[in-house]
Amino acid sequence: MTKSADVVVVGGGSLGMSALYHLQKKGLSCVLLERNQLTSGTTWHSAGMLWRLRPSDIDIELHSYTRQMCMQLEEETGFASWTENGGLFIANNKERFEEYKRLAETAKYFGIESNILEPNQINDVHPLLRTDDTVGAMYSPSDGTIDPTGIVNAYAKAAKKLGAKIYEKTGVASVKTTPSSNPQTPNASVVQAITTTAGHTIETPVVVNACGAWANELTSMVGCKIPLLAMKHAMVVTEKMEGMHPSLPNVRDHDLSIYLKTQGDAMAIGGYEQNPEFCELDEKFEFGLFNLDWDTFGQNLEGHIQRCPAIESVGIKSTVCGPESFTPDHKPLVGPQPGVHGFFHACGFNSMGMMLGGGIGRELAEWVVTGSADVDLFSFDVARFHRDNLGDPKWVKDRTHESYAKTYAIVFPGDESLAGRTTPSVRKSGGFEDTAAAGCVFQNRHGYERPGYFIGGDVAPLEYDYYGAYEEEGAWRLLEESSPASIAKHKENKYERVIEGDLTFGVPESFDAVAEECHACRNGVAVFDQSYFGNFYLEGPEALDAVQKLAGFDVEAKEDGSVTYTTMCNSKGGVEADLTVLRVNEDQFYFSAGGQTCSKDWWWIERNIQDMDCKLRDVSDETTLLSLQGPKSRTLLQKLVEDPAQIDDEALEFSHGKKIIVAGHECLVLRLTFVGELGFELHVPSHCASDVYKAVFAAGAELGDGVPVRNAGYKCIDSLSAEKGYRHYHADLSNADTPMEAGIGFAVLPKLKAGVDFIGSGALNKKREEGIQRKLVCLTVEHDEDGSPVIFNGMETIIRDGEVLGLVRSTAYGHSVEKTIAFGYIDKWEGCKKGITNKQLQEEGTTWQIGDRGKVWDATLHIKSVFDPKGERISGIY
Structure with missing residues (x-):
C-alpha cells in the first residue's frame, strides 16, 4: 500500500469514485479506500433516475454534467x-402545473428540450398512466437512468488509467490531525494522515468523506459531527407488466409523492412517505437490506395504483429497503469541514447522489485544488449551518424529517419550515418577545428567528407536530426513547395557516402588509430587528494586515470610526463574502455579516489568517441590532440620546460609527442603510435590547399621528433593497461571481488600480483585461393588463432582442415604485466585442424582455438604481 498521497478519498460509491476521478484528473496523487467493495453502501440500491429540470440553476448544471460524464466515460472505458x-x-x-411551466421556461436557457402536455397528450408518451385526474404534465425526453454499477466501474477504470489507486476491503481506523500552528486559533486542526484498520498509515493533507449514510463515523474521527441522519428508503419491483418496455419514460408524480421507474418490462416504484422510519446502521451493513414495512410504504402504493392502475393486478418481484442519508434542508453536505483544514465532505445527498455525482466530483476537485468551487455551492456548503443547531439532536431530527416528507413539495419562494422552530438551539434576538407581541410572522434563517413581516396577534411558530404523520401511531419510527406512541397534530396552527397564504407563484397574502411597512420606511420610520446578522471583531497586532489581505476595499487609508462595505474574494476573483467593516483602530475591526452566511464568512476569514497574529471574537449572541430607517429616523433617535447634536451630519457622517448612550444604554451606532434611506443601526447589548426597543416606539409616538413609525421585517427589506439595487449573497453574489460582473466594481477597483494586493486581485486584474463576459442586469416590468402586480419568483428567462441570454436570480415587487424588479446575469452575446459594457447594454433600439411560463413581458433596463438613483435620501436630502 502507498505511504503517501495528495488526497485520500474514503468511500467507493458514486460520489467517492467521481471525486477520485476528478481529483486525479487535476494531476494529484490520489487514493481511495473502501472497507467493503465498490458500490457498497447506498449506491448499489439506487434507483438511478436523472432529472435535469430542477428549481435551481446549479442543480440543472450539475445534473447535466453528470449525464454528460456517463456518456463520455462509456466512450473512454467501455462501461455503459x-x-x-x-x-x-x-x-x-394548477399550482403544480405552473411549477412545471416555470421549469420549462428555465429549460430554454440551458437548451434542454421540454414539452408541456395537456392531459389528453400524456398517454401518447406513457400509455399505462391514468390521466383523467391530472391537469397536465411536462415531458423531458433527454432525461434518463444511470446504472449505479456501470458508472462506478467506469469511474474506477478511468481513474486507475490516470494513476489513481483503489483499495477495497480496507477500512479506516483513524484520521490523524495536529493542532493549528496559530495560537490564535487553538480549536482548529490540520489533517496529517489516515490509518487503515489493517494498520497501514498514509500521510496526506486532504481526506474526502464520501461515506454516504456512514459519513458521521468518519467525521467523528476529527472530533466533529455533521447534520446527517439515515432513513429507510424503499423501492418495489413489479412482475412483468403488459405494455411496459425499456423506452417508456420514468415518471414522477410529485403531488402523490411517488415515482415510477421503467425497469425493462416491469416497473420499480417508490416515493417519499410522510411517516419515514429513521434507522441506525451497523458498519457491516454495506450490502444489507431491511424488511419492508408495508404500513410505511402503503401510502406510496396507494399513489402508485392511482397513477398506474395496472400495478394493482400484477405481482411483486422484489422489494428493496435500504438506508439513505438525509439532511435538515434536503441539500448535500459538501466542502471543507469548518475548523479542520484538509477534511472535505461529499455526502448527505438525500437520494440525489447519482444525479449530482458527476457535477459534485468536478466541483469538489476544484475546491480542493483552488480553495473554492467554480459554481455557487453555498446551498451545499457544510459550513452553512450554525454550530448551535449542529449540537441540537432534536433540531436535526425534526428538520430532517420535514425535508424528507416535503421532498416532492412545490418549491414556493414564500414557504417556511415548521420544524425546528422551538428546539433549544433556536436563536432569538434580545427584542424577540417585543416583536412577537407586535404580531410578527417570523422566518427561520440559519437557526435564527428573524422578523418576516407583521400582521398583529399571536403568530408564533408551534412545536413541530410532523404534519400529523404520526398522529394515529408509529412515532417509534423516530427512534427516540422518550417518544410517545403517537404525536397529535395541532388542532389550530395560526402560523402554518398564515404561511400557506404565501404558497403561490402569484400575489401572496402578505403583499399588503409588506406594502404598509415599505411606505412607513419611505415616509416615516421603520424599525428593523436585524439581530440575525453575524457580528464579530478581528483583533490583534496584524489585524489591519489581515483585513488588507482579505478585503477588496482599501481600509488602510480609512480613518478610525469609518465603516466600509467590502467584498472578500477567492483566488479566482469570485465573492466569498460581502460585509461591512468598522475600523475601530488599526488593531481592531468590527464585522457585520449577513445572517445566512455568517458562519461561512467566519470560517473563510479564519481559514485565511492562519499565519497571522490576530483572531476573531464572536459577539453575535450578545448583540441585538435594531435598525431605524426612514426620513424621520434621525428625529426619532435624537429623542433618545443625551445630546441631539451627537448624530447630526457633522458629528456622525454616513458610513461612520461610534458609541453613544441611547435610552440610557451604551450602544454602537452606525450610520448605515440597506434600504436606501437616512438610517442608523443600533448595536445594542442584548440584555437591554427590550428597554431600547420600547424607548424607540415611545419616542416614535411623540412624532405625531402624521409620521408612521412601525415594525418592519425582511420581506420589506427585500423590496426596498431591490429598489436601491443592493446585492444579496447567494442571489446576486456568490463565489462564482466577481464584483465587476455583479456591478459592484467600486468595492475592488480603487485597490486594483492602486496596485494593492489582496486575495483574488491577480485574477480580477486579468478579468478586467479580458472584459466582462457575463453581467448582472436590473430590469423592471410594469403591471399586468388588468392592473395587478406582476410577480416573478426567480429562474425566469432574460431576453435581449429575442435571444435568451440569462436567468433571473433575485426579484421583488417595488412598492415605492410600483414595479416588479428583477436581477439576473446575462451572457455575452454575439456581436459584443471585448466584453459587456453599459454602453452596449443601452444601445438604441435594444429590446429587453422577461419570459415566465410561456409568456413574455416587456422590460426596462436600469443602469442605476430604480429608486433615488442619485442617493440623496441616504444623505438626508428629501
Missing part, C-alpha cells in the same frame, strides 16, 4: 451506464 428513456412529470393541480 446511461439509458436515455426520458422523464415525465405529472401535475394533479
